Amino acid sequence: MKPATAKISSVALKHNIQLIKQKAPESKIIAIVKANAYGHGVEFVASQIEQDVDCFGVARLEEALALRSKGVIKPILLLEGFFSETDLPIIAVNNIQTVVHNKEQLDALKAAKLPNPIKVWLKIDTGMHRLGVALEEVDAYCQAFEKCPNIEPHFGFVSHFSRADELDSDYTQIQLERFLTATKGKAGERTIAASGGILFWQASHLDLIRPGIIMYGVSPTDTPAQEYGLEPVMTLTSSLIAVRDHKAGEPVGYGGIWTSEKETKIGVVAIGYGDGYPRNIPQGTPVYINGRLVPIVGRVSMDMITVDLGADCTDKVGDEVILWGKELPLETVAKHMGLLSYELMTKLTPRVLTEYID
Numbered sequence: 256m257k258p259a260t261a262k263i264s265s266v267a268l269k270h271n272i273q274l275i276k277q278k279a280p281e282s283k284i285i286a287i288v289k290a291n292a293y294g295h296g297v298e299f300v301a302s303q304i305e306q307d308v309d310c311f312g313v314a315r316l317e318e319a320l321a322l323r324s325k326g327v328i329k330p331i332l333l334l335e336g337f338f339s340e341t342d343l344p345i346i347a348v349n350n351i352q353t354v355v356h357n358k359e360q361l362d363a364l365k366a367a368k369l370p371n372p373i374k375v376w377l378k379i380d381t382g383m384h385r386l387g388v389a390l391e392e393v394d395a396y397c398q399a400f401e402k403c404p405n406i407e408p409h410f411g412f413v414s415h416f417s418r419a420d421e422l423d424s425d426y427t428q429i430q431l432e433r434f435l436t437a438t439k440g441k442a443g444e445r446t447i448a449a450s451g452g453i454l455f456w457q458a459s460h461l462d463l464i465r466p467g468i469i470m471y472g473v474s475p476t477d478t479p480a481q482e483y484g485l486e487p488v489m490t491l492t493s494s495l496i497a498v499r500d501h502k503a504g505e506p507v508g509y510g511g512i513w514t515s516e517k518e519t520k521i522g523v524v525a526i527g528y529g530d531g532y533p534r535n536i537p538q539g540t541p542v543y544i545n546g547r548l549v550p551i552v553g554r555v556s557m558d559m560i561t562v563d564l565g566a567d568c569t570d571k572v573g574d575e576v577i578l579w580g581k582e583l584p585l586e587t588v589a590k591h592m593g594l595l596s597y598e599l600m601t602k603l604t605p606r607v608l609t610e611y612i613d
Contacts, residue, residue: 261489261607262491263488267613268304269304278453283310285466287311287465289312289318290601291601293597298325302325309329309463353373355378361400376413377412380414381431383430393438410443411443412434412437419450419456427456431456445463447461454483471487473485473487477589477590487579489585491579493524493575495524495571496559496572501520508556513553520563524542531607533592534554537592541583542576544576545570549563
């Protein structure tokens, strides 16, 4: 019997990479492994796919250095850029690439004393309005990059869609056209398509694509990724640690927020918000036990959840419970909870055991 365990499949991971390549055969791949590879274990993920991708994308310098310390030699891109001028010598020595999205970063690069130039990517704001230089500033930044000896001559261009998962919106096409216009006639490589762009906007694939959540077999929309041919890399499981007779009219758990209308059996599962499973989930959110879905009832506690197994159940202590995976898509669970699939995966705490399979 095992407590909360994330089972990570290398076969599913490699399958997803191959499917992504089929969707964008002319594009290089920047594999996004920030946030501990979306909770899947960055060292494991990188070791399994390094030969199949061209670059890794992370959010923090510490994440990039952790990859280097594990022997990763492929290029690594800092998607948010560097946070301090003191980072620049470390970036240069470790052959790390960085996004530049503001004047402060450019000024720091101009003033730095570095052992070698750094490959940079100019972040262009095409409509997300989060990070990036304005469209009318692109030419000025390019000229400044060309004059800066600390910047490699072959810099790239990057932007990010804000509504690529909204297939009935024309905003993604507007962003793409803005990006193409801003970079027209410029020699650098271009990347704008993340997971949504890869799946739904073929014209956005360009020189490089940046698969994130789809690499892990999860859809950027409510539609389960299996409908796109992707396979879930993570199966989150735990075990029944008790099966209890429960009388009609009796509550279960903290606050008595659920009361059974009839006699039933309650299963207690060893997972809770201490493992990163959200506390304030709606009643009825499903889990998968012995070939069927059963609802969570009562409040999630730190270490346990309770489920209504039904009066005639034959489930027993030690049976496996699947919180999400192939049998119960993460997208379905997230929709019940009103949360993003991204959030659920990255919420898992170090207490959850990790088991690498295949």
